[in-house]
Amino acid sequence: MTRTPSAKAPTARERLLSAADELFYAEGVQTVGIDRIIEHAGVAKASLYNTFGGKEQLIRAYLDSRHARMRERLLRGVEGAGSPRERLLAVFDAQGELFTRRDYHGCAFVAASAEARHGSAIEEASDAYRAWVRTLFTDLARDAGVPQPETLARQLHLLYDGAGLSARMDRDPSAATAARAAAAVLIDAALADRA
Amino acid sequence: MTRTPSAKAPTARERLLSAADELFYAEGVQTVGIDRIIEHAGVAKASLYNTFGGKEQLIRAYLDSRHARMRERLLRGVEGAGSPRERLLAVFDAQGELFTRRDYHGCAFVAASAEARHGSAIEEASDAYRAWVRTLFTDLARDAGVPQPETLARQLHLLYDGAGLSARMDRDPSAATAARAAAAVLIDAALADRA
DNA sequence: GGCTGAGTAGACCGGTCTGTCTACCTGGGC
DNA sequence: GCCCAGGTAGACAGACCGGTCTACTCAGCC
Numbered sequence: 001m002t003r004t005p006s007a008k009a010p011t012a013r014e015r016l017l018s019a020a021d022e023l024f025y026a027e028g029v030q031t032v033g034i035d036r037i038i039e040h041a042g043v044a045k046a047s048l049y050n051t052f053g054g055k056e057q058l059i060r061a062y063l064d065s066r067h068a069r070m071r072e073r074l075l076r077g078v079e080g081a082g083s084p085r086e087r088l089l090a091v092f093d094a095q096g097e098l099f100t101r102r103d104y105h106g107c108a109f110v111a112a113s114a115e116a117r118h119g120s121a122i123e124e125a126s127d128a129y130r131a132w133v134r135t136l137f138t139d140l141a142r143d144a145g146v147p148q149p150e151t152l153a154r155q156l157h158l159l160y161d162g163a164g165l166s167a168r169m170d171r172d173p174s175a176a177t178a179a180r181a182a183a184a185v186l187i188d189a190a191l192a193d194r195a
Numbered sequence: 196m197t198r199t200p201s202a203k204a205p206t207a208r209e210r211l212l213s214a215a216d217e218l219f220y221a222e223g224v225q226t227v228g229i230d231r232i233i234e235h236a237g238v239a240k241a242s243l244y245n246t247f248g249g250k251e252q253l254i255r256a257y258l259d260s261r262h263a264r265m266r267e268r269l270l271r272g273v274e275g276a277g278s279p280r281e282r283l284l285a286v287f288d289a290q291g292e293l294f295t296r297r298d299y300h301g302c303a304f305v306a307a308s309a310e311a312r313h314g315s316a317i318e319e320a321s322d323a324y325r326a327w328v329r330t331l332f333t334d335l336a337r338d339a340g341v342p343q344p345e346t347l348a349r350q351l352h353l354l355y356d357g358a359g360l361s362a363r364m365d366r367d368p369s370a371a372t373a374a375r376a377a378a379a380v381l382i383d384a385a386l387a388d389r390a
Numbered sequence: 391g392g393c394t395g396a397g398t399a400g401a402c403c404g405g406t407c408t409g410t411c412t413a414c415c416t417g418g419g420c
Numbered sequence: 421g422c423c424c425a426g427g428t429a430g431a432c433a434g435a436c437c438g439g440t441c442t443a444c445t446c447a448g449c450c
Contacts, residue, residue, distance in 0.1 A: 028309060030223075030225045031310045033436070034438060034439080035436085035437085045400085045438095045439085045440090047397060048439095050396085054439075106309075110309070113363075115225050115306065130365060151373075154373045157361065158357030159357060161356065161357040161360045161361060162354060162355070162357035166353060170325060175353065186380055189384070228407060229408060230406085239429065239430085241428080245426080250409090
């Protein structure tokens with residue numbers, strides 16, 4: 001399917017995904033029209049419809065690629081940390097690196113879901129992303145030996161969401177360190193509950 | 196200006212605001228067009244432009260009314276609580292009441308900001324709302340006697356945001372109780388830091 | 391050398407968007 | 421009785437939307 005040429009000149013598919021990633025993320029999937037994307041990609045309109053089938057599927061592909069990149073980013077951050085406790089906190093460090101980028105515009109899934117219909121492809125992609133994050137926190141919490149890993153994971157996920165939202169809405173990258181500090185308190189409290 | 200007739204038949208302004216509140220909140224300020232609103236309000240198009248000047252100003256008025264209602268809701272919840280600690284937690288209870296409503300669709304300001312231009316009236320309204328929430332948490336934290344009320348307020352605001360976001364994205368109203376439990380841990384930890 | 395698949399350029403379609411405008415109605419105060 | 425503010429109904433403008441379609445180009449492979 002995806003032959004990942006990459007070495008040679010980028011295919012129309014790659015150019016479209018790259019343009020979609022840039023424009024959809026910067027201005028929103030509703031606001032940005034097909035014409036802007038094909039122009040920015042330097043690609044014919046027919047290529048978009050032959051390759052993806054329509055705007056909705058292009059949005060889906062854009063979100064899936066965001067999911068994959070976020071997964072790699074968080075896992076890389078986690079594997080560079082030592083103790084289980086530090087691995088949990090490393091998630092917030094990895095997230096916080098994004099906040100300092102001047103093109104940071106909030107969580108792509110939150111933005112895309114804002115005006116999405118119930119049951120849409122956007123909702124599916126968001127659900128998949130959120131489930132993965134939850135699982136990551138749950139696995140790390142279990143490794144840390146807390147009595148109720150699901151409970152701690154849920155609380156940390158709230159902080160994770162809140163940090164991304166605050167970094168965007170308040171235009172304040174320090175949300176990551178605030179979330180990290182709060183996470184440390186919650187983790188230590190959960191660890192203190194061990195028998 | 197606003198003579199608040201209310202007793203007699205609702206004015207065009209009131210009908211428009213009511214329709215905007217319903218449709219904008221349920222489907223998004225981008226998705227819902229002028230025509231849908233004036234039809235739902237049973238009002239002529241000219242009335243909208245005479246009264247508000249345009250869609251952007253109508254959105255602004257819609258957000259301002261949401262802000263006012265949310266402020267009343269949270270303050271009512273807080274004033275019903277006893278100790279300073281309970282007053283802080285009451286914010287999450289008041290927020291959680293919203294989550295159980297089947298028409299809950301997330302934070303209106305987050306949704307409206309998702310695809311808003313930088314510097315727009317939407318951003319102004321969101322900033323005002325968020326500043327008010329932050330001040331509420333800060334004042335309550337100060338009343339509770341924690342050493343660094345701003346720090347605790349910031350952390351609780353993260354949980355508040357995360358709860359609203361999770362209730363929407365995960366379609367799970369129990370986000371409020373999870374946030375409340377996490378908030379209790381953070382509050383108690385902050386209180387334990389007192390000299 | 392000819393075929394094929396991927397891609398290009400751009401006209402075109404029906405529909406929708408915000409916003410403007412004209413023309414008409416109507417009830418309450420003077 | 422008259423006026424007029426505030427409202428209604430709806431045509432209209434100009435832009436843009438997602439999507440379809442035709443006709444053409446061109447590189448690589450058999």
